[in-house]
Amino acid sequence: xxxxxxxxxxxxxxxxxxxxxxxxxxxxxxxxxxxxxxxxxxxxxxxxxxxxxxxxxxxxxxxxxxxxxxxxxxxxxxxxxxxxxxxxxxxxxxxxxxxxxxxxxxxxxxxxxxxxxxxxxxxxxxxxxxxxxxxxxxxxxxxxxxxxxxxxxxxxxxxxxxxxxxxxxxxxxxxxxxxxxxxxxxxxxxxxxxxxxxxxxxxxxxxxxxxxxxxxxxxxxxxxxxxxxxxxxxxxxxxxxxxxxxxxxxxxxxxxxxxxxxxxxxxxxxxxxxxxxxxxxxxxxxxxxxxxxxxxxxxxxxxxxxxxxxxxxxxxxxxxxxxxxxxxxxxxxxxxxxxxxxxxxxxxxxxxxxxxxxxxxxxxxxxxxxxxxxxxxxxxxxxxxxxxxxxxxxxxxxxxxxxxxxxxxxxxxxxxxxxxxxxxxxxxxxxxxxxxxxxxxxxxxxxxxxxxxxxxxxxxxxxxxxxxxxxxxxxxxxxxxxxxxxxxxxxxxxxxxxxxxxxxxxxxxxxxxxxxxxxxxxxxxxxxxxxxxxxxxxxxxxxxxxxxxxxxxxxxxxxxxxxxxxxxxxxxxxxxxxxxxxxxxxxxxxxxxxxxxxxxxxxxxxxxxxxxxxxxxxxxxxxxxxxxxxxxxxxxxxxxxxxxxxxxxxxxxxxxxxxxxxxxxxxxxxxxxxxxxxxxxxxxxxxxxxxxxxxxxxxxxxxxxxxxxxxxxxxxxxxxxxxxxxxxxxxxxxxxxxxxxxxxxxxxxxxxxxxxxxxxxxxxxxxxxx
Numbered sequence: 001x002x003x004x005x006x007x008x009x010x011x012x013x014x015x016x017x018x019x020x021x022x023x024x025x026x027x028x029x030x031x032x033x034x035x036x037x038x039x040x041x042x043x044x045x046x047x048x049x050x051x052x053x054x055x056x057x058x059x060x061x062x063x064x065x066x067x068x069x070x071x072x073x074x075x076x077x078x079x080x081x082x083x084x085x086x087x088x089x090x091x092x093x094x095x096x097x098x099x100x101x102x103x104x105x106x107x108x109x110x111x112x113x114x115x116x117x118x119x120x121x122x123x124x125x126x127x128x129x130x131x132x133x134x135x136x137x138x139x140x141x142x143x144x145x146x147x148x149x150x151x152x153x154x155x156x157x158x159x160x161x162x163x164x165x166x167x168x169x170x171x172x173x174x175x176x177x178x179x180x181x182x183x184x185x186x187x188x189x190x191x192x193x194x195x196x197x198x199x200x201x202x203x204x205x206x207x208x209x210x211x212x213x214x215x216x217x218x219x220x221x222x223x224x225x226x227x228x229x230x231x232x233x234x235x236x237x238x239x240x241x242x243x244x245x246x247x248x249x250x251x252x253x254x255x256x257x258x259x260x261x262x263x264x265x266x267x268x269x270x271x272x273x274x275x276x277x278x279x280x281x282x283x284x285x286x287x288x289x290x291x292x293x294x295x296x297x298x299x300x301x302x303x304x305x306x307x308x309x310x311x312x313x314x315x316x317x318x319x320x321x322x323x324x325x326x327x328x329x330x331x332x333x334x335x336x337x338x339x340x341x342x343x344x345x346x347x348x349x350x351x352x353x354x355x356x357x358x359x360x361x362x363x364x365x366x367x368x369x370x371x372x373x374x375x376x377x378x379x380x381x382x383x384x385x386x387x388x389x390x391x392x393x394x395x396x397x398x399x400x401x402x403x404x405x406x407x408x409x410x411x412x413x414x415x416x417x418x419x420x421x422x423x424x425x426x427x428x429x430x431x432x433x434x435x436x437x438x439x440x441x442x443x444x445x446x447x448x449x450x451x452x453x454x455x456x457x458x459x460x461x462x463x464x465x466x467x468x469x470x471x472x473x474x475x476x477x478x479x480x481x482x483x484x485x486x487x488x489x490x491x492x493x494x495x496x497x498x499x500x501x502x503x504x505x506x507x508x509x510x511x512x513x514x515x516x517x518x519x520x521x522x523x524x525x526x527x528x529x530x531x532x533x534x535x536x537x538x539x540x541x542x543x544x545x546x547x548x549x550x551x552x553x554x555x556x557x558x559x560x561x562x563x564x565x566x567x568x569x570x571x572x573x574x575x576x577x578x579x580x581x582x583x584x585x586x587x588x589x590x591x592x593x594x595x596x597x598x599x600x601x602x603x604x605x606x607x608x609x610x611x612x613x614x615x616x617x618x619x620x621x622x623x624x625x626x627x628x629x630x631x632x633x634x635x636x637x638x639x640x641x642x643x644x645x646x647x648x649x650x651x652x653x654x655x656x657x658x659x660x661x662x663x664x665x666x667x668x669x670x671x672x673x674x675x676x677x678x679x680x681x682x683x684x685x686x687x688x689x690x691x692x693x694x695x696x697x698x699x700x701x702x703x704x705x706x707x708x709x710x711x712x713x714x715x716x717x718x719x720x721x722x723x724x725x726x727x728x729x730x731x732x733x734x735x736x737x738x739x740x741x742x743x744x745x746x747x748x749x750x751x752x753x754x755x756x757x758x759x760x761x762x763x764x765x766x767x768x769x770x
Contacts, residue, residue: 041308041333042340044317044663045128049073049119049138053365054648054670055660058129060136060160062153063351063399065250066362067160069151071127071138073117076149078162079110082205083355083362083433084254090201090262090434092413102430102438105358105373107181107365108250109195109207114175115164117142131337131344134294145171154290155351159278161286162246170240175221177235178209178248181367186234191218192275193234196268206267207250208275215242245283249275254433256355256402258410262434297347300392301711303339303682305704306332318661321644325658332704338642341663342387342679345672346396350384355433356399357384361672370650370669375403375431377445378501379577383616383673385452386586386623386680389459390687392713397456403433404449405469408476410435411446415480424480429501443484443495444518446477451518451586454525457532461717461738467533474526475536478543481519485546486510493549495519500563500579511551511565513580521587523547553583553590553598560608561590561601571608574654576617578609578624585623588690592629603628611637612654615665615674622681626699627688634685635701641665641678686722689714693743693750696722696729716740717757731770734761 050056050070057068057079067080088103117140125140138149151162166172177193178186184197184205193209211218221235238244249271255264278286308331312320323329349361359380364373375381381400388397411425414437426446428437453470457463486496498512523543530540556562556569563569563580583589584602592599606624613621618641625633643658647668656668665674685699686709694714708723717738723730729746736742739757743750744767751767762770 039313040130041313042131042337043128044131044337044341045126046071046316046318046661047125047127049125049127050662052648053079054664055646056662058127058136058662059345059348059361059363059664060129060134060151060153061348061362062155062158062160063349064354064362065153065158065160066349067151067153068363068365069136069162071136071149073115073119073122073125073138073140073142073147076113076115076162077110078113078151078160078248079107079365080160080248080250081105081108081362081364082250082252083349083358084203084252085199085205086201086203086254086432086434087199087367088201088432089436090203092410092417092436094413094417100436100438102372102374102432102436103201104367104369105360105364105432106199106367108205109178109180111209111246111248112177112179113246115172116174117147131340132295132298133291134298134344134348135291144168147171152287152290153348154286154293156289156293157278157281157286158274159286160248161283161290163283164244169242170216172241172244173216173237173239175235175237176209176211176246177221178207180207188220188234188236191236193236202263204253204266205251206271207248208271210245210247210249210275210279211236211238212245212247212279213238213241213243216240216244218244245279247275247278249278256406256433258406258435294347297393297395298340298343301340301343302709303336304708305336306707308333317663318644321642321659321661324639324642325644330703332707335638335642338659338663339679339682342675343391343393345675346384346388346391346393346679349672350388350396350399352395352398352402354399356381356403357672357676359671359673363672370667370671372430372432375433376429377427377431377442377448378429378579379620380616380671380673381431382448382452382586383620383677383680385676387676387683389455390683390713391679392711392719394456394460394713397452400449401453401456401469404446404453404473407431407435408473411437412476419484422480422483424476424478424483426477426480440499442501443498444515444522446480447518447522448582450474450477450522451525454529455715457529458715459713459717461740463532466529471526471529471533474522474529475539477522478526481522482546485519487549491549492551493546494551494565501577503563503575503577503579509564513553513561513563513565514582516551517553517580517583517587517589520547520550520552520583520589523550524589553580553601555597555601558604558608559601560605561598563605569605573608574610574613576613576652576654578606578617578620581605581624585620585627585684591627591691593691599628610654611640613657614652614654614667614671615641615657615659616667616671616677618657619665619674619677619681622678623684626681626684629699631685631699631701632703634681634699635703638678638681641674683712687712687714687720689716689718693745694718694720694734696720696732696744696746697724700724700727702727716742718742718755729765731765732763732767734763735759736761 070077085106088101123141136151146167148165153160180195184195187194191211195207221237251267349357415425429440429442430438457466485493494511495515497508498515499507500514556567590598622637645658647656688695710721719735721733736755749767
């Protein structure tokens with residue numbers, strides 16, 4: 001049995017607090033407080049409440065905290081999480097790594113609000129999630145009263161606000177209670193409900209639910225029988241209120257610092273302060289702060305992929321997905337919505353100062369989630385962050401970078417216990433927040449992590465970050481491979497004990513393509529980082545020589561890119577992982593321009609592996625085909641991913657992959673990497689910059705014959721707007737953030753120029769300056 005550990009760097013938030021504000025208001029003027037924006041192209045909407053957490057409830061989040069909303073009318077449920085609440089061991093077992101318990105990401109608790117509005121008597125029901133403002137809304141009529149529920153997760157205020165309004169005074173009555181997923185005692189002090197607990201691993205946590213009201217009254221609910229919920233015997237009743245506000249704060253004592261054994265201050269003080277502070281602000285103030293903050297990120301990028309027919313726009317999201325899946329409807333605005341949903345999720349679950357998105361982002365209703373809701377190092381964690389830079393969300397990349405930085409010391413200890421006297425560090429496949437790892441060493445895992453540190457610099461051009469954060473880690477990981485690679489008699493460098501995730505039949509083995517490609521990528525990124533910094537030339541040249549000596553990708557007997565050095569690839573293998581094509585994407589060792597034969601071999605491998613698979617595998621293949629310039633194949637895979645399913649059991653084969661009615665990606669079950677990998681695929685179809693130039697519309701599908709995209713980011717510090725008509729570029733705008741020279745290509749045309757930081761350059765269809 002193994003355990004896993006958390007990790008957070010010093011200085012990152014301690015005892016992180018989560019707040020939920022539930023505001024219930026009666027509008028005495030008889031007007032609707034909020035009205036739904038029908039047919040907003042960036043809105044998911046449904047005509048009934050959610051029943052199933054995974055497939056129907058809708059997510060909101062402010063980074064460290066997430067909630068799933070059901071939109072209930074009789075009982076509303078707000079299920080909430082905090083990213084740092086984990087079970088399992090915190091610290092390594094120096095005597096026996098096999099006895100460590102990695103644990104799992106934990107559910108925190110629920111708020112239940114009993115409104116008593118019988119769903120059978122409800123009319124004109126609508127539930128929606130607006131992506132560009134990150135607002136969840138429910139509207140319905142019940143016994144002559146119109147009710148509106150509104151919820152949003154505010155990052156600047158660290159709160160979630162849930163607001164209920166009615167067009168009739170004194171129309172809001174019911175009960176509210178708080179539950180805890182670990183059996184903590186629920187206490188009540190005046191109008192505040194507490195749940196205070198401690199995990200067996202030493203992580204302490206606390207939630208506080210403050211109930212405020214205007215008009216009507218609030219009192220302690222009678223226990224059990226009156227509450228009609230045996231999970232929580234303590235709650236508060238409210239009657240004939242004009243306004244009711246519930247403020248939920250929650251946090252843990254987790255601190256992202258291995259030296260402190262991941263333990264910080266008890267969360268009570270921080271939770272109390274944040275609940276009090278939130279209670280002092282109006283709902284409108286919190287809403288304005290939230291919209292300004294969220295829109296500053298989400299509004300950077302827009303997609304116009306074509307116009308959807310009005311009859312489809314009039315349908316609910318569920319009905320549109322059904323038509324798209326079963327009737328093969330043409331719905332480019334649904335496709336754009338799905339892309340932007342990925343950006344919405346990343347903003348909502350990955351903000352600086354907190355842990356990175358795990359397998360389910362931050363949303364989890366189980367204490368035994370699939371694959372522990374962990375940080376999977378053999379593609380899934382990395383895929384979560386593929387769109388961070390290209391989709392103009394560089395700030396959302398920071399939690400992953402901080403996480404990697406925090407793992408260095410504990411991972412070095414773990415690595416030495418397994419590999420012996422080596423420098424540097426790497427990881428196993430399954431990992432938690434503290435660096436406790438489990439199940440199969442993934443030797444190039446840390447090198448894949450390191451790619452993200454380099455990419456953050458390649459897009460952002462922050463040289464101080466490169467010098468103080470990224471380059472030291474790149475160098476450490478290179479040290480591991482200096483000590484671990486094996487040099488053959490002919491001078492070739494190979495990995496001695498590799499595997500090709502997650503193929504089990506051939507391992508351990510020398511020179512596995514997956515290993516060799518990622519090490520090549522690591523060395524390339526390290527060389528370029530040293531060149532940018534202009535120093536450490538001796539080490540740079542040494543790594544360059546090692547890169548030259550690496551065993552390189554090769555073509556096999558049936559024209560495929562070989563997955564192993566021996567030519568034993570099975571053309572009937574349909575495995576979901578396509579690990580040996582890392583060099584095509586997200587790597588850059590293989591390209592159509594520089595290595596056309598290897599690119600063609602990758603095409604052969606992809607055709608043999610097939611399109612149907614798990615949701616995240618389909619997302620990866622969208623990116624592969626985009627790098628091969630085949631936009632129609634990428635689009636075919638996009639349609640196969642945007643495929644309505646409802647299976648929640650764990651399935652590894654080709655069946656079950658797709659999306660649920662709430663647009664969550666289905667492995668199955670839910671895995672967020674499929675959502676985020678797909679968003680990266682859209683960006684790769686429309687623009688690429690990995691080969692030293694900005695390629696415009698490199699894989700434009702015929703289905704998107706006319707459209708535009710604004711705000712995509714390219715390496716070198718550029719922001720790019722592109723427009724096209726009838727499949728042909730009509731114009732491009734390039735904003736230079738860092739003043740780097742630029743090379744832009746389209747249809748065998750090229751524009752090269754020096755740029756000035758802060759200036760914008762407009763080009764026509766021939767790439768001529770306007």
